[in-house]
Amino acid sequence: MGERGRDMFELARELYPICRSITGDGVRETLRIVGARLPAPLAVTEVASGTPVLDWTVPDEWNIRDAWIADASGRRVVDFRRSSLHVVSYSVPVRARMTLGELRPHLHALPDRPDWVPYRTSYYERSWGFCLSQRQLDALPDGEYDVAVDSTLAPGHLTYGELVLPGATDAEVLVSTHVCHPSLANDNLSAIAVSVAVARALAARPRRHTFRFVYAPGTIGAITWLARNREAAARVRHGLTLVCLGDAAPFTYKRTIDGDAEIDRAAAVALRDAGAAHEVIDFFPYGYDERQYNSPGFRLPVGSLMRGRHGRFPEYHTSADDLSFIAPERLEESADAVLAVVDVLEGDSRYRNLAPEGEPQLGRRGLYRAMGGTDIPDLNLAMLWVLALSDGRHTLVDAAERSRMSFRALRAAADLLLAAGLIEEA
16 A cells, blocks of 8 residues: 555545535535645635526535434434434424424435445425434334434535646646535545545646646536636536545446547546456436536536446445445555546647658667667557557547557657657647
């Protein structure tokens, strides 16, 4: 386990206890902690409740201080202080005494997973509820219970954060993660931690693209960002939503809605070259914020990189998605995968062959000798592929797909050919 993996896991550990939702102080505290680890200041935006954003309206802000269900002896049988999952997110304030029969419609459990607590929300319906394990529910005797939800739901703000790392061009790569889930480690603290590690790595290197990292509540946060950032959105050439990146499942890349964007091809080549088990799947209009970015009015080429897939692993949206479900090694692998995709995006280009009539003589230009100074096998073949496809139309990704050679080899070959004056950028 490397230091970077440990750092990512420690960030997830620090964020884990915070009660996050789509608005409120939990999001602000999360962004404060994230911002302290980023390589440049995180710009935090507050958008007032009631603000129209596309077809939606920014909701009232929700905050919670405490919540419990207590039996006749005063003992808390369900306690928000033990886990933020115990309260349905956006529960309205409650203070009442009621029988178990009256309380039951407000209790949520998982009969098929009797020791796990589910995660439930009620963002756009004024209601309240508690989540508990089926075993806890079954153990509740008949009788009266004191019920309290010490929360506020009132006009306030929705909060999101942005980090922009300028590049040599204003063409942008968007990296988006949601920050609205409470104590769930894989969904989505893992991706927040990976995003921070990627931002730190990119800040330390030259960049062709400008990179924009967005940390926003799911759905309403991305919609609010789009409504307020049309000019920035128009500069997005490639994008990724990062989700569920700390578990042991193979990687899954979900394509953009068109399915053949540069990010789709770059991700497929990078994952192939890494040799890791992975699957590439088509877009579907459910999941995370890639569906907002890909909507018809924007059509931003944003794919999604994940390990465990939305709703497809048993621990999804339950208390079993805790810190033991993610691992530093998996986080480090995920950061490497994102950076590998970035390397393809940054290194891809079109070239024009300056000796296009027949095959140029590589030996006369010392290119065979140059190959001896690298650790890349088949560099000669890579140079021939680059030369063959340097017609001003094809890219290095085209060459990687067609030749099945690694992008790294083709990039190294292009650099040698550029230095020898055999190709130029088209």
